[in-house]
Amino acid sequence: MAAYVRSKVIVSLLVLFTVSLVGFALLHLSGDLAATLAGENASAEQIAELRHTMGLDRPLLAQYASWLADAARGDFGLSFFARESVLTMFLARIGTTAILAVSALILAIAVSLPLGMLAAVRPNSWLDWMVSGVALSGQALPGFFLALMMISFFGVTLRWLPISGSATPLHYVMPVVVLAIGAIPALMRLTRSGMMEVLEQDYIRTARSKGISSLRVMWKHAMRNAILPIISLSAVQLGTLLGGSVIVESVFAIDGIGLLTYRSIQRGDFPVVQAMLMFVSASYIILTLLADVINAWLDPRLRQKSQ
């Protein structure tokens, strides 16, 4: 197991390095950062001077090397616009986004697992059709539309929930629900198809022939096998959610990672964008690694293969 984790970590670091290099290069080639920074009325001399003071006239690799050296020490530089440390800006927002992301994923799993399981036990029943219907409409409904409808109904008409900001736990209810609804369809369908496949297996028949309760057959025998791909998918979804949702954060006026990234891209705030890129890729990599480890722990066959 230790060797397995070690090899995965090495690969992960290589991936992270590649992402940082490619990201850095693309961001610098995507436009003239000095011109953006200097503003529309700046003269050619002013732009050239700014480029020199910012070090943007140095070779790309040299710029990358100094960025990497700083980043390795946890210094992601200053935002071009906010004149604030990128790390400070990030830390101020990650809490909000993480609460949203984790709650949305937990809600999504809490809904998807039981419904997907029930649909798998009774294929083509009304429940199965309902599950498929919910999955389909969840996928078809754009997040911004759902968010606006919820605001107008629960926020404006019923006045049950606050509609903007992140001051109290109540503020999180609607954004979490919208994010969860985005994650539910894939999870629910994977649970259903995975369970249906597992329930066809010989060892389920064996378990049934032992006279144990059907709940135990479902949970202990079937779910333990069907959950492996669900864990992998959940890891990917949490990664996406941690990157922040621009739509949900804008509609509910939540100052999180998604909105910060979006604004920074718009303004060409390169240090912030590069840092966010690193954060999102690092979360994906760590979460997939975590999913692999959990799966190996749950499935002895994976454990053995890795030795």
Place this chain on the structure above:
Amino acid sequence: MTALLDISGLKVDVPGRAGTLHAIRGIDLSIGAGECFTIVGESGCGKSLTAMSVLGLLPRAAILSAERMSWKGQDMRRFSRRQWANLHGPEIAAIFQEPMTALNPVLTVGEQIIESFVHHRLGNRKAALARAGELLERVGVVPVERRLAQYPHEMSGGLRQRVMIAMALMCQPKLMIADEPTTALDVTTQVEILKLLKELQAEMGMALLLITHDLGVVAHMADRVAVMYAGQIVETGSVASVLTRSAHPYTSALLDCLPTRDQPLTPIPGVVPALFGELEGCMFRNRCRFAREACADPVPARSVGEGHVYRCLLEANEVAA
């Protein structure tokens, strides 16, 4: 002696897009305490579905009907879910054809063996583990301590089938159903497993319903045999009587299929008929060398004495001649 299991007129239909498949078309079956009963036949003759019917584990799509289906005099057709659960383990247990896939890959062997015992409240975990240990020792899965902690993929097919046997014995069943228990194993392992089953049957005094396609297995193991073809029992009786005085051309053809050292084996020409739609008469007639026109009409069952019954228009001694 009253039978443990008493079934008559068992039918299983499987509706599908191509029409309804009449997989089992009215069979009678009774198994007494402690006896070894075998069902023999080709793939698709309905022998496994018969086993699943008795276990109450038919596929969801299958529709079962029977004139009588009783376990120790109780009507199995009216069993609730709970009654089935009480039956599985202490009354009827089963082992299956594919030991490679019949055990759950993510649970330890020990966990799977003791599950039924604990669930039926025959004792606590400790008592269950002790019994599991004794049984594993008995079926030859040793060293017990290490084996209990292993996962199925760490064992060979033969060992896994032994684990299945130990698992089935945990609650001291009155009837063990073995659905082609040795088909997936290599020949030497087959012999060992069959020998073990035979010994255990005697030791535990349980009945054994053995499903097989191998008449050699029948000869070794069984007290009584039913030969199935196309969803019907074409001949049944004591093993001695059926194998030495086979009255049905199909039984006799199966016997000719057994490889012997000095004679080339004779395969049965043709294929098993598809069991859709209205089925009348003897289903073996298009492969039978004795077939005549009257075979298309319903064929009555005829007795040769002492429970030896066959379904054919031929006289009992005509096939052998």
